[in-house]
Amino acid sequence: MTYLILILLAISIFFNIYFLRSRSKKKNDIIYMEKKLQKITSDKTDEKLMLYTSDKQIQSLLIQINSLLEHNQKTVADFHGVERSMRKMLSNVSHDLKTPLTVILGYIEIILNDKTISPVKMNSLLQTINLKTVEVLDLISRFFELVKIESEDSNYENSKIDLNEVCRKVILEYYEILTTKEFEVSVQIPEESTYVWGNIEAIERILNNLISNSINYGAEGKMIGLKLTSLDDCAYIEVSDKGKGISEHDKDRVFERLYTMEDSRNKLYQGSGIGLTITKRLVEQMNGTISVKSIPFQQTTFTIQLKRLSF
Structure with missing residues (x-):
């Protein structure tokens, strides 16, 4: 015991x-x-807690x-990334506003101070002032359009859309300018309608941005293509050209918010980079994706993928 x-x-x-x-x-x-x-937390490092224990x-x-x-x-x-992007955005927009405003103010001073200015010269200066004023208003409009889209404050109503009809309508609007510039135009739109659920105004804006971009920055290739295809439950719209293209370095960033690059295709609106950014946001609002493949002076293709309706 x-x-x-x-x-x-x-x-x-x-x-x-x-x-x-x-x-x-x-x-x-x-x-x-x-x-x-x-x-x-005090040093703001990216460390983790490493401790051996049973x-x-x-x-x-x-x-x-x-x-x-x-x-x-x-x-x-992510916050710091957005902060840097916003600073760059403000810098770009400020620069793009300053340039035409400087021209406007300079020409107005000439008109006010030069009492010997001829009517012909006066008319020429006023035309330039008008052109630069339109550029400023266009830039401001597109800047606020981007802000509105990114704040999800846009009132786009979705409906059943015939992509065939939208593609035909948009490319026909560029007939005169493409003919004048002697572009070779390749349009491949099937006879059978392809339907998607989306916003017709947004799709037209997307196509206008991409086609305008190809005309402005793919002009050296003298070719523009528009192709509509479908596979399984997806519809694909391709806008292509044979211009100077986009380098591998810039290709992955070309859709970023106001990302600009040297000799950039993304400078559709006076170097602001707003055009392709708006395009991407509009595609994403319809639950779609947009990508780009580019071999300079061979082919640059922007591809939009949207969910296809089966009826």
């Missing part, structure tokens, strides 16, 4: 020591985690904390 009591006492002492050490280890682990978290509760807590840290770090990175 005495031996049994001694054994039970020894077991009790062992477990007390074990639990005390376990509690001490857990306390030390928690203190380490607290100090490490303080350092990560304690299941501590392991679970570490997983959750690291998940929160990763989410927070991504949120901060």
Whole structure:
């Protein structure tokens, strides 16, 4: 009986020591985690909590904390990315507004101060002022259009749309300018109608932006193509040209908010880069995607993919 009591006492002492050490280890682990978290947040680093422990509760807590840290770090990175983009956007728009406004003010000063100016010269200056004023208004309009789209404040109503008819209508609007510029035009639109659920105004805006871009920046290739195809439950619209194209370096960023590049195709509106950004946002609002493939002076193709209706 005495031996049994001694054994039970020894077991009790062992477990007390074990639990005390376990509690001490857990306390030390928690203190380490607290100090490490303080350092990560104060230094704003991308570190994670690295701690070896066999304690299941501590392991679970570490997983959750690291998940929160990763989410927070991504949120901060996204915020800084948007902040940089906004600064660049304001810089681009300010520059693009300053140039025509400087011309307008300069010509107005000439008109006000030069009392010997001839009617012919006066008319020429007024025409230039009018042109530059329209450019400013157009840029401001498109800037606010982008802001409205990105704030999801646009009131586009969706309906069943015949893409064949929209493609024919838009390309015909460019008939005179393409003929005047002696472009080779390749139009491939099937006889059977292809329907999608979307907004007809948005699709027309998308096509106008892409075709205008090809005319302006693919002019050296003297060719423009418009192709409509469908496969399974998707419809595809391709706008192509054989101009100077887009480099591999710029291709992945050409749709970014107001991203501009040297000698850029994305400078559709006086270097602001608004055109392709608006195009991408409009496509995404219809749950579609847009991509680009480019081999300079061989073929540059923008492809829009939309969900096709089966009826």
